[in-house]
Amino acid sequence: MITYTAPMWVGLIIGFIIGAAAEIWGISNPETLIRLAKWEDRLFVSCIALGFAIGTPVLFGLYAAGVGFHWGPKPFYVIGILIGGLFFGAGLALSGYFPGSIWMALGEGRRDAVYAVFGAILGAATWTALYQTPAGQWLTTVGNFGSLIIGATHPSGKEYLIPWDGLTPLDLFGISIIYAIGMFLLAYYLPRYKGGVRSCLRANIERRLTPQEIQMHQETARFLTEGGLPYSENSLAKKLNEYYAVEDNVTRWFMVSVAGIVALTVVAEMFLHQIFGESTTDSWIAGHLFMPTFKYSQIVFKGIGWEPYSDIGTLMGAFFSAVFLTRRFTAFRDIIPPSWAERFGTNPAKRFLGSFGGAYLMLFGARMADGCASGHILSGDLEMALSGLEFTAAVFASMLITAHYVYKKR
Amino acid sequence: MTVNEKELEEMDKIFKVIFIIGLILEFVVAIIVTGNATTTPLTASQVAAVGIIAVILLLIAGIIYSQFPYSVLGKPVEKEKQKVEERSR
Numbered sequence: 001m002i003t004y005t006a007p008m009w010v011g012l013i014i015g016f017i018i019g020a021a022a023e024i025w026g027i028s029n030p031e032t033l034i035r036l037a038k039w040e041d042r043l044f045v046s047c048i049a050l051g052f053a054i055g056t057p058v059l060f061g062l063y064a065a066g067v068g069f070h071w072g073p074k075p076f077y078v079i080g081i082l083i084g085g086l087f088f089g090a091g092l093a094l095s096g097y098f099p100g101s102i103w104m105a106l107g108e109g110r111r112d113a114v115y116a117v118f119g120a121i122l123g124a125a126t127w128t129a130l131y132q133t134p135a136g137q138w139l140t141t142v143g144n145f146g147s148l149i150i151g152a153t154h155p156s157g158k159e160y161l162i163p164w165d166g167l168t169p170l171d172l173f174g175i176s177i178i179y180a181i182g183m184f185l186l187a188y189y190l191p192r193y194k195g196g197v198r199s200c201l202r203a204n205i206e207r208r209l210t211p212q213e214i215q216m217h218q219e220t221a222r223f224l225t226e227g228g229l230p231y232s233e234n235s236l237a238k239k240l241n242e243y244y245a246v247e248d249n250v251t252r253w254f255m256v257s258v259a260g261i262v263a264l265t266v267v268a269e270m271f272l273h274q275i276f277g278e279s280t281t282d283s284w285i286a287g288h289l290f291m292p293t294f295k296y297s298q299i300v301f302k303g304i305g306w307e308p309y310s311d312i313g314t315l316m317g318a319f320f321s322a323v324f325l326t327r328r329f330t331a332f333r334d335i336i337p338p339s340w341a342e343r344f345g346t347n348p349a350k351r352f353l354g355s356f357g358g359a360y361l362m363l364f365g366a367r368m369a370d371g372c373a374s375g376h377i378l379s380g381d382l383e384m385a386l387s388g389l390e391f392t393a394a395v396f397a398s399m400l401i402t403a404h405y406v407y408k409k410r
Numbered sequence: 411m412t413v414n415e416k417e418l419e420e421m422d423k424i425f426k427v428i429f430i431i432g433l434i435l436e437f438v439v440a441i442i443v444t445g446n447a448t449t450t451p452l453t454a455s456q457v458a459a460v461g462i463i464a465v466i467l468l469l470i471a472g473i474i475y476s477q478f479p480y481s482v483l484g485k486p487v488e489k490e491k492q493k494v495e496e497r498s499r
Contacts, residue, residue: 005448005449006448007441007444007446007447007448008440008444008447008448008450008452008456009437009440009441009444009446012436012437012440012460106468107468109468109471109472109475221483222482222483225481225482225483225484226482227480227481227482228481228482228484229422229475229478229481229484230478230479230481230484230485230486231481231484232484235484237484238484241483241484242483273448288454301451302451303451304451304452305451305452306452308452308457308461309440309452309457309460312436312457312460312461312464315464316433316436316464319429319464319467319468319471320429320433323425323426323429323471324426324429327484329471329475331471331472331474331475331476331478332472332476333476333480
Protein backbone atom coordinates (compact mmCIF):
# COMPACT_ATOMS: atom_id res chain seq x y z
CA MET A 1 0.00 0.00 0.00
CA ILE A 2 1.31 3.45 -0.97
CA THR A 3 1.54 5.72 2.12
CA TYR A 4 3.24 8.99 3.04
CA THR A 5 3.28 11.27 6.08
CA ALA A 6 4.00 14.94 5.44
CA PRO A 7 5.87 17.27 7.83
CA MET A 8 3.78 19.34 10.25
CA TRP A 9 4.40 22.63 8.47
CA VAL A 10 2.53 21.39 5.39
CA GLY A 11 -0.63 21.96 7.47
CA LEU A 12 -0.08 25.68 6.81
CA ILE A 13 -0.41 25.08 3.05
CA ILE A 14 -3.50 22.87 3.38
CA GLY A 15 -5.22 25.44 5.61
CA PHE A 16 -4.16 28.26 3.28
CA ILE A 17 -5.83 26.65 0.25
CA ILE A 18 -9.08 25.91 2.09
CA GLY A 19 -9.16 29.36 3.77
CA ALA A 20 -8.63 31.21 0.50
CA ALA A 21 -11.26 29.18 -1.38
CA ALA A 22 -13.85 29.48 1.40
CA GLU A 23 -13.29 33.23 1.70
CA ILE A 24 -14.06 33.64 -1.98
CA TRP A 25 -17.24 31.61 -1.47
CA GLY A 26 -18.21 34.06 1.29
CA ILE A 27 -18.41 31.53 4.13
CA SER A 28 -16.23 33.74 6.34
CA ASN A 29 -19.04 36.32 6.37
CA PRO A 30 -21.42 35.50 9.27
CA GLU A 31 -24.40 36.71 7.22
CA THR A 32 -23.82 33.84 4.77
CA LEU A 33 -24.21 31.24 7.52
CA ILE A 34 -27.07 33.07 9.25
CA ARG A 35 -28.89 32.97 5.90
CA LEU A 36 -28.12 29.28 5.69
CA ALA A 37 -29.61 28.82 9.16
CA LYS A 38 -32.69 30.77 8.03
CA TRP A 39 -32.74 28.50 4.95
CA GLU A 40 -32.63 31.55 2.70
CA ASP A 41 -29.30 30.86 0.95
CA ARG A 42 -28.24 27.21 0.59
CA LEU A 43 -24.92 27.86 -1.15
CA PHE A 44 -23.03 26.02 1.61
CA VAL A 45 -25.15 22.89 1.16
CA SER A 46 -24.68 22.96 -2.62
CA CYS A 47 -20.94 23.51 -2.28
CA ILE A 48 -20.26 20.69 0.17
CA ALA A 49 -22.63 18.32 -1.65
CA LEU A 50 -20.73 19.01 -4.87
CA GLY A 51 -17.47 18.58 -2.98
CA PHE A 52 -18.55 15.14 -1.72
CA ALA A 53 -19.78 14.19 -5.20
CA ILE A 54 -16.24 14.85 -6.44
CA GLY A 55 -14.07 13.92 -3.44
CA THR A 56 -15.69 10.74 -2.07
CA PRO A 57 -15.31 8.57 -5.21
CA VAL A 58 -11.74 9.86 -5.64
CA LEU A 59 -10.92 8.88 -2.04
CA PHE A 60 -12.42 5.39 -2.27
CA GLY A 61 -11.23 4.87 -5.84
CA LEU A 62 -7.63 5.56 -4.83
CA TYR A 63 -8.03 3.36 -1.75
CA ALA A 64 -9.29 0.50 -3.91
CA ALA A 65 -6.25 1.07 -6.16
CA GLY A 66 -3.88 0.57 -3.20
CA VAL A 67 -3.28 4.09 -1.86
CA GLY A 68 -3.17 4.31 1.95
CA PHE A 69 -4.93 7.14 3.78
CA HIS A 70 -4.81 8.51 7.32
CA TRP A 71 -8.49 7.69 7.88
CA GLY A 72 -10.15 9.49 10.75
CA PRO A 73 -13.86 8.74 11.10
CA LYS A 74 -14.84 9.91 14.58
CA PRO A 75 -16.17 7.33 17.05
CA PHE A 76 -19.89 6.81 16.58
CA TYR A 77 -21.14 7.48 20.16
CA VAL A 78 -24.76 8.20 19.45
CA ILE A 79 -25.87 10.29 22.45
CA GLY A 80 -22.86 12.61 22.76
CA ILE A 81 -22.80 13.31 19.03
CA LEU A 82 -26.53 14.01 18.97
CA ILE A 83 -26.46 16.44 21.91
CA GLY A 84 -23.19 18.00 20.72
CA GLY A 85 -24.69 18.52 17.25
CA LEU A 86 -27.74 20.22 18.75
CA PHE A 87 -25.55 22.66 20.73
CA PHE A 88 -23.41 23.23 17.66
CA GLY A 89 -26.39 24.04 15.41
CA ALA A 90 -27.87 26.49 17.91
CA GLY A 91 -24.52 28.26 18.30
CA LEU A 92 -24.05 28.39 14.54
CA ALA A 93 -27.44 30.06 14.02
CA LEU A 94 -26.66 32.69 16.67
CA SER A 95 -23.06 33.49 15.78
CA GLY A 96 -23.03 32.88 12.02
CA TYR A 97 -19.75 31.04 12.42
CA PHE A 98 -18.26 27.57 12.16
CA PRO A 99 -15.07 26.97 14.20
CA GLY A 100 -13.05 27.20 10.96
CA SER A 101 -14.88 30.21 9.61
CA ILE A 102 -13.97 32.15 12.78
CA TRP A 103 -10.32 31.93 11.71
CA MET A 104 -11.30 32.92 8.15
CA ALA A 105 -13.32 35.88 9.44
CA LEU A 106 -10.32 37.03 11.50
CA GLY A 107 -8.34 36.97 8.27
CA GLU A 108 -11.07 39.11 6.73
CA GLY A 109 -10.65 41.60 9.59
CA ARG A 110 -14.09 41.04 11.15
CA ARG A 111 -14.49 42.47 14.62
CA ASP A 112 -17.15 40.05 15.79
CA ALA A 113 -14.80 37.16 14.97
CA VAL A 114 -12.55 38.44 17.78
CA TYR A 115 -15.46 38.01 20.21
CA ALA A 116 -16.16 34.59 18.70
CA VAL A 117 -12.57 33.42 19.33
CA PHE A 118 -12.91 34.05 23.06
CA GLY A 119 -16.35 32.41 23.16
CA ALA A 120 -14.97 29.40 21.30
CA ILE A 121 -12.02 28.94 23.68
CA LEU A 122 -14.33 29.22 26.69
CA GLY A 123 -16.74 26.68 25.15
CA ALA A 124 -13.86 24.27 24.57
CA ALA A 125 -12.67 24.84 28.16
CA THR A 126 -16.15 23.99 29.47
CA TRP A 127 -16.07 20.63 27.71
CA THR A 128 -12.54 20.02 29.04
CA ALA A 129 -13.91 20.51 32.57
CA LEU A 130 -16.97 18.32 31.92
CA TYR A 131 -15.12 15.48 30.18
CA GLN A 132 -13.59 13.97 33.32
CA THR A 133 -16.87 14.00 35.25
CA PRO A 134 -19.27 11.00 35.22
CA ALA A 135 -21.59 12.99 32.89
CA GLY A 136 -18.79 13.60 30.38
CA GLN A 137 -17.77 9.95 30.45
CA TRP A 138 -21.37 8.84 30.03
CA LEU A 139 -21.85 11.05 26.97
CA THR A 140 -18.81 9.64 25.22
CA THR A 141 -19.03 5.98 26.18
CA VAL A 142 -22.74 5.01 26.22
CA GLY A 143 -23.90 3.86 22.78
CA ASN A 144 -20.36 3.99 21.34
CA PHE A 145 -20.16 1.74 18.27
CA GLY A 146 -16.56 2.66 17.35
CA SER A 147 -15.27 4.28 14.15
CA LEU A 148 -17.64 3.27 11.39
CA ILE A 149 -18.13 4.35 7.81
CA ILE A 150 -20.84 3.06 5.47
CA GLY A 151 -19.66 -0.47 4.65
CA ALA A 152 -16.57 -0.69 6.86
CA THR A 153 -14.96 -0.33 10.29
CA HIS A 154 -11.82 1.70 10.89
CA PRO A 155 -9.35 0.22 13.39
CA SER A 156 -7.94 3.08 15.48
CA GLY A 157 -4.66 4.50 14.20
CA LYS A 158 -4.47 2.23 11.14
CA GLU A 159 -4.27 3.22 7.48
CA TYR A 160 -6.74 0.63 6.30
CA LEU A 161 -10.42 -0.18 6.66
CA ILE A 162 -12.03 -3.49 7.54
CA PRO A 163 -14.97 -3.88 5.12
CA TRP A 164 -18.11 -5.42 6.56
CA ASP A 165 -18.85 -9.09 5.80
CA GLY A 166 -18.33 -10.02 2.18
CA LEU A 167 -17.41 -6.52 0.98
CA THR A 168 -14.14 -5.52 -0.69
CA PRO A 169 -12.46 -2.12 -1.21
CA LEU A 170 -13.92 -2.21 -4.72
CA ASP A 171 -17.42 -2.59 -3.24
CA LEU A 172 -16.73 0.43 -1.03
CA PHE A 173 -15.84 2.35 -4.18
CA GLY A 174 -19.20 1.26 -5.66
CA ILE A 175 -21.01 2.48 -2.54
CA SER A 176 -19.14 5.80 -2.80
CA ILE A 177 -20.38 6.20 -6.38
CA ILE A 178 -24.00 5.78 -5.22
CA TYR A 179 -23.31 8.24 -2.36
CA ALA A 180 -21.77 10.70 -4.83
CA ILE A 181 -24.78 10.47 -7.15
CA GLY A 182 -27.08 11.26 -4.20
CA MET A 183 -24.93 14.27 -3.30
CA PHE A 184 -24.84 15.47 -6.88
CA LEU A 185 -28.64 15.26 -7.15
CA LEU A 186 -28.95 17.29 -3.93
CA ALA A 187 -26.65 19.98 -5.34
CA TYR A 188 -28.47 19.88 -8.66
CA TYR A 189 -32.06 20.13 -7.47
CA LEU A 190 -31.86 22.20 -4.25
CA PRO A 191 -32.64 25.83 -5.21
CA ARG A 192 -29.95 28.13 -3.92
CA TYR A 193 -32.31 30.84 -2.69
CA LYS A 194 -35.52 30.65 -0.70
CA GLY A 195 -38.36 31.23 -3.14
CA GLY A 196 -36.06 30.44 -6.05
CA VAL A 197 -36.60 27.58 -8.45
CA ARG A 198 -33.10 26.65 -9.61
CA SER A 199 -29.91 25.48 -8.00
CA CYS A 200 -26.63 27.09 -9.10
CA LEU A 201 -26.01 24.20 -11.49
CA ARG A 202 -29.51 24.17 -12.98
CA ALA A 203 -29.53 27.93 -13.46
CA ASN A 204 -26.24 27.57 -15.27
CA ILE A 205 -27.45 24.86 -17.59
CA GLU A 206 -30.88 26.36 -18.25
CA ARG A 207 -29.46 29.92 -18.38
CA ARG A 208 -32.53 31.41 -16.75
CA LEU A 209 -33.15 33.20 -13.47
CA THR A 210 -36.28 34.55 -11.85
CA PRO A 211 -36.38 38.28 -10.98
CA GLN A 212 -36.31 37.31 -7.31
CA GLU A 213 -33.15 35.25 -7.82
CA ILE A 214 -31.48 38.20 -9.55
CA GLN A 215 -32.42 40.42 -6.63
CA MET A 216 -30.95 37.89 -4.19
CA HIS A 217 -27.69 37.89 -6.16
CA GLN A 218 -27.43 41.64 -5.80
CA GLU A 219 -28.17 41.51 -2.08
CA THR A 220 -25.55 38.80 -1.61
CA ALA A 221 -22.87 40.81 -3.41
CA ARG A 222 -23.79 43.81 -1.27
CA PHE A 223 -23.45 42.15 2.13
CA LEU A 224 -20.28 40.31 1.07
CA THR A 225 -18.54 43.60 0.26
CA GLU A 226 -20.01 45.79 3.02
CA GLY A 227 -17.26 47.66 4.85
CA GLY A 228 -14.58 46.25 2.55
CA LEU A 229 -11.95 48.01 0.47
CA PRO A 230 -12.55 50.00 -2.71
CA TYR A 231 -11.87 48.32 -6.05
CA SER A 232 -11.94 49.43 -9.66
CA GLU A 233 -14.41 48.54 -12.41
CA ASN A 234 -12.00 46.20 -14.22
CA SER A 235 -10.58 44.51 -11.17
CA LEU A 236 -10.58 40.84 -10.27
CA ALA A 237 -12.37 41.80 -7.04
CA LYS A 238 -15.35 43.13 -8.99
CA LYS A 239 -15.58 39.92 -10.98
CA LEU A 240 -15.26 37.76 -7.86
CA ASN A 241 -17.73 39.72 -5.74
CA GLU A 242 -20.33 40.76 -8.24
CA TYR A 243 -20.30 37.87 -10.71
CA TYR A 244 -18.39 34.74 -9.73
CA ALA A 245 -19.46 34.51 -6.08
CA VAL A 246 -23.09 35.36 -6.72
CA GLU A 247 -24.05 34.95 -10.38
CA ASP A 248 -25.08 31.48 -11.41
CA ASN A 249 -24.22 31.82 -15.09
CA VAL A 250 -20.50 31.53 -14.41
CA THR A 251 -20.63 28.85 -11.77
CA ARG A 252 -20.15 26.25 -14.47
CA TRP A 253 -16.46 26.47 -13.80
CA PHE A 254 -16.16 28.61 -10.70
CA MET A 255 -18.30 26.83 -8.13
CA VAL A 256 -17.53 23.35 -9.36
CA SER A 257 -13.82 24.04 -9.40
CA VAL A 258 -13.79 25.60 -5.92
CA ALA A 259 -15.94 22.77 -4.52
CA GLY A 260 -13.55 20.33 -6.18
CA ILE A 261 -10.45 22.13 -4.86
CA VAL A 262 -11.73 22.02 -1.28
CA ALA A 263 -12.79 18.36 -1.49
CA LEU A 264 -9.58 17.21 -3.18
CA THR A 265 -7.52 19.21 -0.68
CA VAL A 266 -9.23 17.28 2.11
CA VAL A 267 -8.46 14.00 0.28
CA ALA A 268 -4.83 15.15 -0.12
CA GLU A 269 -4.71 16.01 3.58
CA MET A 270 -5.88 12.48 4.45
CA PHE A 271 -3.11 11.08 2.29
CA LEU A 272 -0.45 13.40 3.69
CA HIS A 273 -1.16 13.38 7.39
CA GLN A 274 -4.69 13.28 8.87
CA ILE A 275 -8.27 14.45 8.36
CA PHE A 276 -9.05 18.17 8.19
CA GLY A 277 -10.16 19.51 11.58
CA GLU A 278 -10.42 23.00 13.04
CA SER A 279 -11.93 22.95 16.55
CA THR A 280 -9.31 20.78 18.31
CA THR A 281 -7.09 23.85 18.35
CA ASP A 282 -9.54 25.63 20.67
CA SER A 283 -9.28 22.76 23.19
CA TRP A 284 -5.52 22.80 22.76
CA ILE A 285 -5.39 26.57 23.48
CA ALA A 286 -7.77 26.26 26.45
CA GLY A 287 -5.64 23.42 27.83
CA HIS A 288 -2.41 25.39 27.55
CA LEU A 289 -3.92 28.59 28.96
CA PHE A 290 -6.08 27.41 31.85
CA MET A 291 -6.23 23.67 32.42
CA PRO A 292 -3.01 21.82 31.46
CA THR A 293 -3.52 19.00 34.00
CA PHE A 294 -7.09 18.11 32.98
CA LYS A 295 -7.63 14.66 31.50
CA TYR A 296 -9.09 15.96 28.23
CA SER A 297 -6.23 18.45 27.79
CA GLN A 298 -3.73 15.62 28.20
CA ILE A 299 -5.51 13.63 25.49
CA VAL A 300 -5.51 16.65 23.16
CA PHE A 301 -1.82 17.46 23.81
CA LYS A 302 -0.86 13.88 23.04
CA GLY A 303 -3.03 13.47 19.96
CA ILE A 304 -2.75 16.91 18.37
CA GLY A 305 -1.60 16.77 14.77
CA TRP A 306 -1.00 19.75 12.56
CA GLU A 307 -4.39 21.37 13.40
CA PRO A 308 -2.91 24.54 14.99
CA TYR A 309 -0.86 25.08 11.83
CA SER A 310 -3.76 24.32 9.49
CA ASP A 311 -5.86 26.83 11.49
CA ILE A 312 -3.17 29.50 11.11
CA GLY A 313 -3.03 28.56 7.43
CA THR A 314 -6.81 28.94 7.16
CA LEU A 315 -6.57 32.43 8.65
CA MET A 316 -3.71 33.36 6.34
CA GLY A 317 -5.50 31.99 3.25
CA ALA A 318 -8.62 34.04 3.96
CA PHE A 319 -6.44 37.06 4.83
CA PHE A 320 -4.59 36.72 1.51
CA SER A 321 -7.85 36.38 -0.39
CA ALA A 322 -9.48 39.36 1.39
CA VAL A 323 -6.53 41.67 0.65
CA PHE A 324 -5.33 40.47 -2.77
CA LEU A 325 -8.40 38.97 -4.44
CA THR A 326 -11.84 39.93 -3.11
CA ARG A 327 -10.89 43.16 -1.25
CA ARG A 328 -13.33 42.26 1.54
CA PHE A 329 -10.88 43.12 4.35
CA THR A 330 -12.96 45.18 6.79
CA ALA A 331 -10.14 46.45 9.06
CA PHE A 332 -12.04 45.43 12.23
CA ARG A 333 -14.78 47.98 11.62
CA ASP A 334 -18.01 47.49 13.51
CA ILE A 335 -20.10 45.70 10.90
CA ILE A 336 -23.32 44.00 12.00
CA PRO A 337 -24.68 41.18 9.78
CA PRO A 338 -27.92 42.49 8.14
CA SER A 339 -30.08 39.59 9.43
CA TRP A 340 -28.86 40.24 12.95
CA ALA A 341 -29.40 44.01 12.60
CA GLU A 342 -32.92 43.48 11.28
CA ARG A 343 -33.89 41.43 14.33
CA PHE A 344 -31.77 42.88 17.15
CA GLY A 345 -30.73 46.32 15.87
CA THR A 346 -27.23 47.69 15.44
CA ASN A 347 -26.15 47.73 19.08
CA PRO A 348 -22.57 46.33 19.08
CA ALA A 349 -22.99 44.95 22.61
CA LYS A 350 -25.88 42.76 21.50
CA ARG A 351 -23.85 41.49 18.56
CA PHE A 352 -20.98 40.78 20.95
CA LEU A 353 -23.34 38.59 22.98
CA GLY A 354 -24.56 36.77 19.85
CA SER A 355 -21.10 36.18 18.50
CA PHE A 356 -19.47 35.27 21.82
CA GLY A 357 -22.40 33.23 23.14
CA GLY A 358 -23.02 31.47 19.85
CA ALA A 359 -19.36 30.51 19.47
CA TYR A 360 -19.36 29.28 23.09
CA LEU A 361 -22.30 26.92 22.46
CA MET A 362 -20.85 25.82 19.14
CA LEU A 363 -17.44 24.83 20.51
CA PHE A 364 -18.93 23.18 23.59
CA GLY A 365 -21.04 21.07 21.22
CA ALA A 366 -18.15 20.44 18.82
CA ARG A 367 -15.86 19.12 21.52
CA MET A 368 -18.66 17.02 23.04
CA ALA A 369 -19.20 15.44 19.61
CA ASP A 370 -15.41 15.17 19.04
CA GLY A 371 -15.51 17.25 15.85
CA CYS A 372 -16.95 20.24 14.06
CA ALA A 373 -17.92 21.32 10.57
CA SER A 374 -14.45 20.35 9.35
CA GLY A 375 -13.87 17.10 11.27
CA HIS A 376 -17.42 15.75 11.17
CA ILE A 377 -19.17 17.43 8.22
CA LEU A 378 -16.40 18.08 5.67
CA SER A 379 -14.00 15.23 6.46
CA GLY A 380 -16.50 12.83 8.09
CA ASP A 381 -19.19 13.01 5.43
CA LEU A 382 -16.55 12.82 2.71
CA GLU A 383 -15.41 9.52 4.28
CA MET A 384 -19.10 8.44 4.61
CA ALA A 385 -18.59 8.25 8.41
CA LEU A 386 -21.75 7.40 10.37
CA SER A 387 -20.74 9.80 13.16
CA GLY A 388 -20.37 12.62 10.61
CA LEU A 389 -23.76 11.92 9.07
CA GLU A 390 -25.47 11.88 12.48
CA PHE A 391 -23.70 15.09 13.51
CA THR A 392 -24.71 16.80 10.24
CA ALA A 393 -28.37 15.84 10.72
CA ALA A 394 -28.37 17.09 14.34
CA VAL A 395 -26.65 20.37 13.40
CA PHE A 396 -29.05 21.13 10.56
CA ALA A 397 -32.15 20.32 12.65
CA SER A 398 -31.00 22.48 15.55
CA MET A 399 -29.74 25.31 13.30
CA LEU A 400 -33.03 25.55 11.38
CA ILE A 401 -35.21 25.45 14.51
CA THR A 402 -33.05 27.99 16.37
CA ALA A 403 -32.95 30.41 13.43
CA HIS A 404 -36.69 30.06 12.89
CA TYR A 405 -37.42 31.31 16.41
CA VAL A 406 -34.51 33.68 16.92
CA TYR A 407 -34.78 35.57 13.62
CA LYS A 408 -38.57 35.42 13.36
CA LYS A 409 -40.02 38.84 12.51
CA ARG A 410 -42.04 40.25 15.40
CA MET B 411 -7.68 62.89 8.93
CA THR B 412 -8.19 62.34 5.24
CA VAL B 413 -5.65 60.49 3.18
CA ASN B 414 -5.53 61.02 -0.56
CA GLU B 415 -6.01 58.24 -3.08
CA LYS B 416 -2.36 58.07 -4.12
CA GLU B 417 -1.22 57.61 -0.55
CA LEU B 418 -3.80 54.87 -0.05
CA GLU B 419 -2.56 53.04 -3.12
CA GLU B 420 1.01 53.25 -1.84
CA MET B 421 0.00 51.97 1.58
CA ASP B 422 -1.89 49.13 -0.09
CA LYS B 423 1.18 48.15 -2.13
CA ILE B 424 3.46 48.37 0.90
CA PHE B 425 1.16 46.15 2.93
CA LYS B 426 0.98 43.56 0.18
CA VAL B 427 4.78 43.34 0.18
CA ILE B 428 4.82 43.06 3.98
CA PHE B 429 2.19 40.31 3.77
CA ILE B 430 4.17 38.23 1.29
CA ILE B 431 7.33 38.58 3.38
CA GLY B 432 5.37 37.63 6.52
CA LEU B 433 3.83 34.60 4.81
CA ILE B 434 7.21 33.32 3.62
CA LEU B 435 8.60 33.95 7.10
CA GLU B 436 5.81 31.84 8.60
CA PHE B 437 6.76 28.86 6.46
CA VAL B 438 10.46 29.27 7.21
CA VAL B 439 9.85 29.59 10.95
CA ALA B 440 7.47 26.59 10.93
CA ILE B 441 10.07 24.42 9.18
CA ILE B 442 12.84 25.51 11.54
CA VAL B 443 10.96 25.20 14.84
CA THR B 444 9.48 21.79 14.01
CA GLY B 445 12.74 20.46 12.58
CA ASN B 446 10.71 19.26 9.59
CA ALA B 447 9.15 16.63 11.91
CA THR B 448 6.22 14.55 10.73
CA THR B 449 4.59 13.08 13.81
CA THR B 450 5.68 14.83 17.04
CA PRO B 451 2.73 16.72 18.61
CA LEU B 452 3.11 20.47 18.18
CA THR B 453 4.19 22.41 21.27
CA ALA B 454 2.87 25.79 22.40
CA SER B 455 6.12 27.56 21.52
CA GLN B 456 6.19 26.07 18.01
CA VAL B 457 2.67 27.35 17.35
CA ALA B 458 3.26 30.72 19.01
CA ALA B 459 6.36 31.33 16.88
CA VAL B 460 4.24 31.10 13.72
CA GLY B 461 1.01 32.53 15.12
CA ILE B 462 2.64 35.74 16.33
CA ILE B 463 3.53 36.62 12.72
CA ALA B 464 -0.14 36.29 11.70
CA VAL B 465 -1.21 38.50 14.64
CA ILE B 466 1.34 41.18 13.74
CA LEU B 467 0.20 41.14 10.10
CA LEU B 468 -3.43 41.52 11.19
CA LEU B 469 -2.53 44.47 13.42
CA ILE B 470 -0.63 46.21 10.63
CA ALA B 471 -3.46 45.53 8.16
CA GLY B 472 -6.02 46.84 10.65
CA ILE B 473 -4.11 50.10 11.04
CA ILE B 474 -3.43 50.59 7.33
CA TYR B 475 -6.82 49.61 5.94
CA SER B 476 -8.81 51.54 8.53
CA GLN B 477 -7.51 54.61 6.62
CA PHE B 478 -9.42 53.44 3.53
CA PRO B 479 -12.96 54.66 2.90
CA TYR B 480 -15.84 52.43 4.02
CA SER B 481 -17.00 50.77 0.81
CA VAL B 482 -19.88 48.69 -0.47
CA LEU B 483 -19.52 46.90 -3.82
CA GLY B 484 -16.08 48.45 -4.05
CA LYS B 485 -17.33 52.02 -3.93
CA PRO B 486 -16.88 54.41 -0.99
CA VAL B 487 -20.18 55.03 0.81
CA GLU B 488 -20.14 58.07 3.06
CA LYS B 489 -23.53 57.59 4.67
CA GLU B 490 -22.82 54.04 5.77
CA LYS B 491 -19.46 55.07 7.12
CA GLN B 492 -21.08 57.77 9.22
CA LYS B 493 -23.59 55.28 10.58
CA VAL B 494 -20.77 52.98 11.67
CA GLU B 495 -18.86 55.83 13.27
CA GLU B 496 -21.99 56.90 15.18
CA ARG B 497 -22.42 53.35 16.43
CA SER B 498 -18.80 53.21 17.56
CA ARG B 499 -19.16 56.34 19.71
